[in-house]
Amino acid sequence: MKKIRVIIIGMGKMGKIRLNAFLQHGGFEIVGLCDSNPQMLSNYNNYPLFSEWKECIDKAKPDAVFVCAINYLIADIVCYSLEKHCHVFSEKPPGRNLEDTLRMKDSFEKNSDYVLKFGFNHRYHNSIIEAKALLDSNTLGKPVCIRGIYGKAGNLNFANEWRNNPLYSGGGILLDQGIHMLDLIRYFLGDIAEVFCSVDNLVWKNIPTEDSVYAIFKTSGGQIASLHSSCIQWKHKFDMDIICENGYIALNGILTSTQSYGEEHITFYKKDLEFTSGKMGNPIETTMCFDKDSSWDIEIAEFYDAVAKGKPLQNGTIYDAVEVMKLIDKIYKQKGENL
Amino acid sequence: MLKSFRLNDNISISDSIQDQTLSLEEWRISEKTVKKIRNKEIRDHPCPGCHSSKSLVFFEKWGVKYLICQDCGSIYAICAQNEINDFNKSTELLSLRESSNYQKDAFNRRIATWKDFLEWLQFRIFRFTGKKAGLSVLDYGNRYVGFIELISHHDMFASYSLYDSIIKTQYSISSTGEKRYDAILYFNKIQQSLNPLHDFLALKDRLTSDGLLFFQSRVSSGFDILTLRGLNDKIFPFEQIFIPSKEILCSLLKEAGFEILEITTPGELDVNYVYQRRKELNSDNLFTRYMFNTASPETLVEFQRFLQKNSMSSFIQIIARKR
Numbered sequence: 227m228k229k230i231r232v233i234i235i236g237m238g239k240m241g242k243i244r245l246n247a248f249l250q251h252g253g254f255e256i257v258g259l260c261d262s263n264p265q266m267l268s269n270y271n272n273y274p275l276f277s278e279w280k281e282c283i284d285k286a287k288p289d290a291v292f293v294c295a296i297n298y299l300i301a302d303i304v305c306y307s308l309e310k311h312c313h314v315f316s317e318k319p320p321g322r323n324l325e326d327t328l329r330m331k332d333s334f335e336k337n338s339d340y341v342l343k344f345g346f347n348h349r350y351h352n353s354i355i356e357a358k359a360l361l362d363s364n365t366l367g368k369p370v371c372i373r374g375i376y377g378k379a380g381n382l383n384f385a386n387e388w389r390n391n392p393l394y395s396g397g398g399i400l401l402d403q404g405i406h407m408l409d410l411i412r413y414f415l416g417d418i419a420e421v422f423c424s425v426d427n428l429v430w431k432n433i434p435t436e437d438s439v440y441a442i443f444k445t446s447g448g449q450i451a452s453l454h455s456s457c458i459q460w461k462h463k464f465d466m467d468i469i470c471e472n473g474y475i476a477l478n479g480i481l482t483s484t485q486s487y488g489e490e491h492i493t494f495y496k497k498d499l500e501f502t503s504g505k506m507g508n509p510i511e512t513t514m515c516f517d518k519d520s521s522w523d524i525e526i527a528e529f530y531d532a533v534a535k536g537k538p539l540q541n542g543t544i545y546d547a548v549e550v551m552k553l554i555d556k557i558y559k560q561k562g563e564n565l
Numbered sequence: 566m567l568k569s570f571r572l573n574d575n576i577s578i579s580d581s582i583q584d585q586t587l588s589l590e591e592w593r594i595s596e597k598t599v600k601k602i603r604n605k606e607i608r609d610h611p612c613p614g615c616h617s618s619k620s621l622v623f624f625e626k627w628g629v630k631y632l633i634c635q636d637c638g639s640i641y642a643i644c645a646q647n648e649i650n651d652f653n654k655s656t657e658l659l660s661l662r663e664s665s666n667y668q669k670d671a672f673n674r675r676i677a678t679w680k681d682f683l684e685w686l687q688f689r690i691f692r693f694t695g696k697k698a699g700l701s702v703l704d705y706g707n708r709y710v711g712f713i714e715l716i717s718h719h720d721m722f723a724s725y726s727l728y729d730s731i732i733k734t735q736y737s738i739s740s741t742g743e744k745r746y747d748a749i750l751y752f753n754k755i756q757q758s759l760n761p762l763h764d765f766l767a768l769k770d771r772l773t774s775d776g777l778l779f780f781q782s783r784v785s786s787g788f789d790i791l792t793l794r795g796l797n798d799k800i801f802p803f804e805q806i807f808i809p810s811k812e813i814l815c816s817l818l819k820e821a822g823f824e825i826l827e828i829t830t831p832g833e834l835d836v837n838y839v840y841q842r843r844k845e846l847n848s849d850n851l852f853t854r855y856m857f858n859t860a861s862p863e864t865l866v867e868f869q870r871f872l873q874k875n876s877m878s879s880f881i882q883i884i885a886r887k888r
Contacts, residue, residue: 359691363691363697365688
């Protein structure tokens with residue numbers, strides 16, 4: 227198996243997850259770990275360690291750079307890595323704003339022999355894979371609308387987290403978490419033509435970023451989606467309903483390392499207008515439950531195959547990133563001009 | 566990994582998949598046949614799954630001893646291959662199973678389940694191969710004319726072959742030959758196997774390079790199997806002589822060169838089977854007796870769902886891909 231020489235920039239939670247996925251995969255040689263906080267590197271003395279990202283790229287000379295850094299550094303690191311002829315995988319969001327994303331797109335187009343992938347990791351969750359297969363197989367007909375809720379519980383230190391400092395993060399709960407569901411809406415329905423929204427601070431009045439986004443999207447084909455991205459759910463919650471011409475899909479819960487979003491399952495049924503189930507208004511449902519999150523491994527395998535075998539990227543391309551950031555840009559620009 | 570697959574939630578405790586008269590007749594003929602062909606000289610043999618000789622007597626039916634393997638948990642009958650062959654060739658049993666009454670009853674009671682199954686099959690084939698049509702399928706041992714008709718005419722299959730079935734159709738083949746298939750349906754056949762690894766290896770040889778095996782069987786860890794023991798009307802010689810454990814099935818499939826894609830127990834009938842025999846449960850089976858004497862039908866349905874969801878039903882379904 228060809229080994230890809232890789233570095234990770236940013237050894238917080240995501241950096242550690244990616245490191246584990248590399249070890250699990252076996253096709254990566256870790257040639258550098260970088261974090262400006264030495265404590266984050268204290269358990270990794272068997273790898274070359276760096277505190278400054280440029281130095282890490284220049285000295286380690288990797289084939290690929292994994293960017294797990296704070297949002298405001300992402301575009302700089304991605305562009306520099308591409309200019310140094312490295313393949314790049316970057317966590318979401320793809321920069322703080324659309325300007326950052328477009329800058330990365332320019333850099334990628336100048337270095338298009340190299341792979342650039344973003345971590346829209348939810349596409350690799352089992353329930354999402356099953357939902358996509360149901361839609362692509364046309365088992366339930368064409369999807370016509372989607373309702374999505376992605377919510378966080380918050381915590382005592384929530385107001386002071388870097389995620390709520392727009393200088394570092396670029397945005398609030400929508401950019402941090404709602405972006406995953408936006409990506410899924412695009413994944414299931416295609417590109418969005420119109421956006422209506424309300425961006426608010428309904429409870430956390432003193433933070434500079436929003437605590438709630440209600441958004442309604444419409445495709446050029448007339449499909450509709452709604453999203454409530456919230457950090458005032460007061461518990462972790464992931465729910466998505468997909469209504470199709472001939473049936474329905476419910477995605478509830480999503481497996482994470484903390485298991486705090488509940489059991490991941492998908493339920494679907496076909497419309498039953500003749501009540502063949504014998505129960506009026508209750509079609510026969512099928513439910514699938516999952517007990518293992520393989521998303522990190524599948525995502526890493528796709529990146530490996532793109533770099534080592536030249537396979538085209540299916541998910542998390544710069545074009546996915548640009549389209550989703552265009553939506554976020556439109557939503558944030560409507561702040562103050564709410565629904 | 567997929568933890569559970571509830572094929573549907575339309576469970577009813579009073580449902581039955583066979584007419585009572587036909588069921589009793591099948592039972593009567595089977596008992597008569599077994600007693601006639603039984604070789605009383607047969608000695609205990611190791612577990613067909615793991616070859617361990619450590620076992621305990623689980624129950625005895627019609628003079629045939631069923632053991633439970635202490636190593637892999639499988640349940641197996643002490644019998645010989647020629648007894649199974651003779652049982653399968655019993656003209657009286659064949660005649661009943663081929664009869665229009667038998668086939669009509671199966672059709673009426675199972676048609677909805679068969680249709681659900683085919684939709685599910687199409688979805689799973691698309692999920693794992695990306696293919697929706699033009700597939701070849703080999704169906705092992707299917708003995709229901711209505712089900713054969715449904716599968717053979719389904720849009721997703723360009724060719725259908727029926728092997729080792731009591732039903733003779735235009736699709737029947739006498740040998741699997743060298744042809745390779747995109748999918749194999751192998752339902753319940755393992756329950757008559759004295760060499761399951763050999764059977765899995767043979768199945769692998771008949772699949773295309775990314776072909777899928779769809780496997781169904783009863784499993785020894787299922788609720789009705791362990792609760793009813795010899796009272797279970799659905800387990801009798803030589804129809805079922807090997808009830809594998811989930812664990813040994815996984816191990817054998819992997820050894821034979823399969824990658825297991827999903828394992829679920831979507832069974833709907835465990836509670837029903839125990840409910841029918843609730844008055845005969847052992848007197849020391851206190852909780853089960855209490856539950857079946859006092860629980861409402863809704864509670865029992867909920868219990869069946871619990872079994873399905875947590876891989877504790879006695880009906881297992883596996884999808885495996887040739888490695």
